[in-house]
Amino acid sequence: MILRALRLGNVRRFANRGVAIEGIGDGVNVLSAPNEEGKSTCFDALNALVFVPYTSSAAAAKSLRPHSGGNPLVEAEFEFPDGTFRVAKRWLGAKRALIHDAGSGRLVAQGDDAEAWLSARLPGGPRGPAGLLWVAQGGAELGAADRGAREDALAAVAGEVEALTGGRRMVRALARCNEELAALVTATGRPRTGGDYASALDAARQHEQAAEALTARVAALRDTLARRRADRARLAALTDPEAMTRREAERAATAAALAAAAARADQLEAARAREGLAETQARAAAETRARAAQAARDRAEAARLAAAARAEAETAAAAEAAADTARAAATEAARAAEAALASARAQAARAEARARAEAAAARLAELETRLAAAEAARTRAETAQAEARALALPDKALDTVEDLERRLSTLEAAEAAQAMRFRIDYAPGAAGRVRRDGAALEDGGGGAALGETRLEIDGIGRLTLIPAPGAGAETAAALARVRETRDAALTRLGLPDLPALRARAAQAAALAQAAQVAAAEARASAPDGLDALRARIAALKAEARPPEAPQDAPAEAPDLPAAETRAAETRAAAAAASAAHAAARETAIRTAADASHAETGLARLDAAPAADPQALQDAETRAAEALAAARAAREALEDGAADLDAARAAADRAASVVAAATEEIATLRAAIAGHDAAIAARAEEEPEAALAETAGLAEAARARADRLAVEVAALTRLKSALETARAAARDHYFGPVIAELRPLLALLLEDTPGGGAGGGGAGGFDLRFDEASLLPAELERGGVAEPAAILSGGMREQLALLTRLAFARLLARGAQGAAPVILDDALVWSDDDRIERMFNALHRQARDLQILVLTCRQRAFERLGGRPLRMVDWTPPEL
Amino acid sequence: MLRLLHSSDLHLGKRYGRMPEALRGRLTEARHGALERLADAARASGAAHILIAGDLFDAETPAPATLRQGFQAMAADPALTWVILPGNHDSLAADELWPRAAAEAPANVRLALSPRPMDLAPGAVLLPAPCPSRRPGRDLTEWFDRAETPPGALRIGLAHGAVQSFGEEGAVDVLAPDRARRAGLDYLALGDWHGQVRIDARTWYSGTPEPDRFLHRGPGAALAVTLDAPGAPPAVAPMETGDFGWETAELALLPGEDPAARLAAALPAPARRRRTLLRILATGRARLPERAAFLAAADHAAPDFAYAEIRADALALEPEAADLDAIDRAGALRDAAEALLAEARDPARPAPDRAAAATALARLHAYAAEDADEGAPA
CATH class of the missing domain: 1.10.287 (Helix Hairpins)
Known part of the structure; x- marks a missing residue:
């Protein structure tokens, strides 16, 4: 169904006149006009034409009447596959509904037939999905579907969705089911505390427990009865x-x-x-006779033992005497050996003393020699030291004089250099005639004239050389001072000149060295000092005296080891002899005692009566x-x-x-x-009766619990069936919508994070729908879910519009066929960039749809493209 | 001629644990009242003797009050003689019960504690077979065959036990069903079965005078027995003695029937309902609305009764397309309904799963019906 023309007569602002929009094309059509120009009035009229029966006097019809009154007239031309038809309606007064074939002008239907014709041409009826799909002014918002007079795109499909998913009846059925189930069990399926099911189970358990207790009591009663029966039987027997x-x-x-x-x-x-x-x-009696016989045997044995004891005692006494003799001899031999040993030891001691005295004498002589040498060396050292001390010079005296001497030599050299020099070359025959200081000067000789110098020339007289005044005076003065100093120093030392000084210094050094050498010699001879040496010598003198030997001392040296061996042997022999004697003595005493005892016993036996x-x-x-x-x-x-x-x-x-x-x-x-x-x-x-009663109670409670369990199973199964069916229906319906919506969203979100790729899941975007509003409830981009409520106004508006376009295109492809989509100032919140994308989306959908865009934003919609429409005057025909 | 009233299985002292608390007292009182009603029946039938064929008491050790109040009721009419036989519930092994009973029994109560002939009345000898224990394991009436009685005297047997074994074959503890014939009895009064049963012309189970379960059909009753002469066939007449009726209304439904009408026809007259315990069993097949209608009608009728137990477990669902349409013509609700129906009909599934699916489907249908009743938008 395509709208080709729309004409209004006496509708609202167009009182007593007509206005028309002609030449409406396929695809996108744009009616761009300022506010208050009547755009919305045009399409309210169109809505009324389609949806409001001509006989209606309801608000929808009355709203078309202008303030000045009269009967509103609306006419439109719709193109169907079988032709183009003009549909006209007038409401309130002179009510009419007419359908004409636009091509031939043939009247197709009028009155109620016209309404029926129109309904038939709108598959599903005027309220069905094929009605006009309207996006109202400001209505393109999520959750703000206009369900008013105009038929919104979503309102058109809501019925279908509801029919598919069960809609509100499904919601009510599920709610009822959940409510009944929740009264019995928790979400996890456990009996709900306080609920009938839990109460029945509790009651069953309590009664069963009570029955168990009563069973025990009945058993106890029967046991007591049995025991009493047994006791009575036993008592009867007893x-x-x-x-x-x-x-x-x-x-x-x-x-x-x-x-x-x-x-x-x-x-x-x-x-x-x-x-x-x-x-x-x-x-x-027997024992008495046995004792008498035994006594006789005992006496005979005692007599024999006494005799043996006596003999043994005598033998022992003899042995003891022999042992004593041997012991005495051995002792004597030992004593002699000891004496010999002592003598040998004394002789050895004397020999050793003599040897020590001889050694001491030799040592004494050596030490005395060393003492003499040491004492002589010490004397020399002391003498040299005394001499050296006498010749000793003060410290640095030599150095001082030598230094003065060097300075004097330097000054003298300077003076000499400054002096006038002269040389005598004698004439032949005149040699030696010139004298200086009385000494004749040799030929060719000369000298230096320091100061006034007088030369005696024989035969000539005196030649006096007088230096120029001041010449060499300073040097001479210095020379004089140094010389004076040197002379004074020498004078203090008592020496005439430097060589004497040097000689004295050398002599003093030689003496000091000699003293040191002598002292070293003394130390070599007496390292511990002379006193120690002298004491040692004194001691040696005592040691060196030889011991006095007895007169009978043998001359030869004794064999001390042999003497010691002999003494040891004899001592051992004496000890052995002594021990043997002691043993023999003990044996003698014992045997004597035994003999005495035997004698005594025998005497006692002899004394007893027989x-x-x-x-x-x-x-x-x-x-x-x-x-x-x-x-x-x-x-x-x-x-x-x-x-x-x-x-x-x-x-x-x-x-x-x-x-x-x-x-x-x-x-x-x-x-x-x-x-x-x-x-x-x-x-x-009455435990038996109580048990029977409690068992009945338990049985009843268990039966009730079982019935409730069946109820729970049935409700659970019902819930599952409802949820499964609804989920399947949703998938069935929303799946195609999402598929249709995806390319539109890709157009819209191509530059947003996660947008543009299409498809759900991470990296793309996805939508979840609210089943009641049929609008997106949540947008997921890049794996992040954003509830519609937090999206921007523009985004919400755009999503809502795209969703409607998706639904509309789906419907257009379906059996119901296409219906015009009318957008009445739908994009209010979209910025320039987004609005162009939305234009692209509109054109994309317009391939299958007729879209009429009404806008007052002329400049913003200049780039929409499509067919521009305008309102023109129209003279309504007389119906 | 001898007239006697035959009864058994009063189970005095037994409590009604399965019943709602408010009802238990009424039922207990009704059980005690059976004694008085037996006396009335005896008087009405002209019987001077009331034979209790076992299980007068429910337990071997009844409370003193139970024993004493029972005897007081029996003593109310000294003209009546009560003969009490120990049954399996109150066997002779109850050595607390019977000595006490012997000590406290009123003059018109006779305890048949020994398997020996007892003079019941001039010219009438009673042959009792008291149960020595709960499971005696033998036919206690065997001695009747050899029991000697005065010539010309009526021979009346009194026993407690089954004449048919419901366990393994060849059980030795059943009573010979033809014991009356074998032992030349004029009448054999039996107890144990709570329903009234005629074994042969001379052998009867009286049934309990006050039922306490749904197992047996018919009201609580006793038997008025008239023995004209030795060898003559006894005249046996049931005498209704029950206070509460235990009735089972079993409705075998078919699709297309009106369950409410069927139920209304099956229910007892309204005047009896207050003293009737009713079990309503729906069987057969029904469509979803019919099942709902049955449950609604049963729920509606239930408050008329002292107790009502409604069972539709055995009622198979046979939904038609229109039933599912009532849930929804298409869409998810319809899909859910179809899935549940398929599961309920799938023989491969365990019975509990099928039952759960059927119940779930019925519930879904009920939700839809309630929605429709409330005028909720579809």
Whole structure:
């Protein structure tokens, strides 16, 4: 369906006149005009033409009427595949609806038929998806779809989306399901605390626990009943009169048997005592006779031992005497050896003393020689030192004089250099006639004239050389001062000149050296000093005196080692002899004592009275006979006697049976009384009935919990089914929309981070839709999700418009066919750059769509391109 | 001629744990009141003897109050003689119960504690078979065959136990069903089954006078037995004694039926409902709206009754396209409904999963119906 022309008569601002927009083309058409020119009025009229029945007097129709009144008329030409038709409607008064074939002018339908014709030409009806897709002024905003009089692009598809996803009914069903489920279980499927399901489970558990407790109580009751039954049976058995009589008879019989057995046991005990006594007496008689025989044997043995002891004592005494003799001899030999050893040692000592004296004498002579040399050297040193000290010069005296002498020589040389010189060359024959200071000058000789110099010339007279006044005076003065100084120094030293001074200094040095040499010689002879040497000599003089030797001293040197060996050997022999003597002495003493003891014992035995063997034999025989009689008597009593222990055991057992029965009867009676009380108390509680009741309660609660579990399973399954179906429907519907939207978004976002690449996920962009508004709820760019609310106004506007264009193009491709998309000042917030991109998007979509753009922003929309439209005057025909 | 009233299985002292708390007291009181109603029935039928064929008491150790109040009710009419036989619940092993009962029983109460002939009335001998324990493991009536009674005397057996084993074959603890014939009994009064059952002309289970479960159909009742002469067939007449009725309304539904109408027809008269415990079982097949209608009708009727238990587990869903259309004609809701239906019908799935899917589908349908009722925009 393509709109080719739109004409209005007597509509709002166009009161009593008509206006038309003609020549509307395919693709993008632009009606650009200032505000208040009636653009929106034109398309409100178009909306009414399509959606408001001509018979309507509703607000939508009334809104078209101008203030001056009258009946609004709207006419449009629509191109369909089978031709172009002119649709005209007039509302409120003179209501009309007419359809004409625009080509032939043929009336196609009028009135209600015209409305039906129009509805039929709008697949889905005038309210369906094929209605005009309108983006209202300021309506291209996310979440601000205009659901007013105009049919918005999204409103047109909302029904379809809702039909597909179940829409509000799905929401309500899911809400109901979730609400009912949430009342029973938590989000994780666990019974909700306080909910019916949890309460039923709790109740079931509580009743089951109570039933368990009651089961235990019933079991306890039955156990008590069973025990009472057993106790009663036992008590009946015990208190049976026949049994009681039997127990008592047995007790009496066993007691009597015990008394008889006890009496017999007493007799037997007496017989055993008598037998014991006889045994003792017989044993004593035998022992007496045995002791007498043993005594006789003991005396004979004692006599033999005494004799042996005596002999042994005598032998020991002899041995002791021999050992004593040997010991004395050995001792004497040892003493002699010791004396010889002492003599040898004394002689050796003397020899050693002499040797030491001789050595000391030799040493003494040497030391005395060294002492003499040392003392002589010391004397020389002291003499030289004294002489050296006498000739000693003050420190640096020589150096001072030598220095003055050098200065004097220098000055003299200077004076000489300054002096007038002369030379005598004698005439032949005149040699020696010139004298100076009385001495004749040699031929060719001469000299220097210092100061006035007088030459005596024989035969001539005196020649006086007088220097010029002042010449050499300074040098001469200096010379005189130095000379005076030198002379004074020499004078102080008492020496005439420098050579004397040097000689004295040399002499003093030689003496000092000689003193040092002599002192060194003294030290060499007496390193420790003369006094030490002298003391050593004195000591040696004592050592050097030879010892005085006894007169009988052998001349030869003794063999001291042999003497020592001999002395040791004899000492050992003496010690051995002494030990042997001690042992022999001890043996002698012991054997003497043994002999004495044996003698004493024998004497004692001899002193004891001797027993009569026959009498002893008779006594033993009598005792044996008495024993045999006692034993026979005891055996006679034992034969046939009752076992007292057995009788006592039988009596005890019979008595204990009676006592135990008595005690058990008492115990059983008490136990049965206790059972009675317990049973009565428990029966009062009716545990069996309570158990049955509680089991019923538990069963009912469990059944209810089971029913609720079934309910939970059903609701869970319903929830799952609803969510699965809705998710599938969403995927089915929004998938194509996103596919359609993606290239448009790429146009829009090509320079934004993450934009331009298309597709979801990181690096691209993606959209998530709000199912109610059908608008993007979230834009994801570069992996970052941005809720629509935080996007800029421009971006929101652009996304909303692109979404509508995507829906519109999808619808245009569908069975419903294309419907004009009308954008009424839709891009209010877009900047120049973005608006051009949006223009590109519009043109892209306009390949399948007719788009009518209404704008008051003439300059901004100059670059939109497309077919420009303008409103022209139109004279409405008479309908 | 001898008239007697045959009853059994009163289970005095038993409590109703499965029932709502508010109802338990009423039921307990009704159970105790059965004694009085038995006495009334005896008097109404001209019987001087009331035979209780076991399980007068529910437990071996009933509370003293239970015992004493029971005896007090029996003693109310000294003209009536009560003969009480230990059953399996109150067997002779209950050595607390029976000595106490023997000590406290009023003069018109006779305890049949030994398997020995008892003189019931002039010319009538009772052969009792008391249960020695809960599971005696033998036919306790066997001795009846050899029991000697005075010539010309009526022989009346009194026993407690099953005549048919529901366990393994060859069980030895069942009573011979033809014991009356074998032992030459004029009548064999049996207890144990809570429903009233005729085994043969001379052998009857009286059933309990006050039911306590849904297992058996029919009201609580006793049997009025008239024995004209030895060998003559007894005249046996049921006497209704129950206070509360335990009824099961089983509705086998088919698609297209009106569940509410079917239910209304199956329910007892309104006047009886307050003393009726009702179990409503829906079986068969139904469409989604029919299932919802059944549940709605059952929920609506439930408050009329002392207790109502509604079960639709066994009601298979057989939805038609229109049922699913009611949920939605297309789209996600319809897809969800189709998925649930397929799952509910998939025999390869475990039964609990199928049941959950069916219930979920029914619930989804209910949501849609409620939406429609509320006029919510589709």
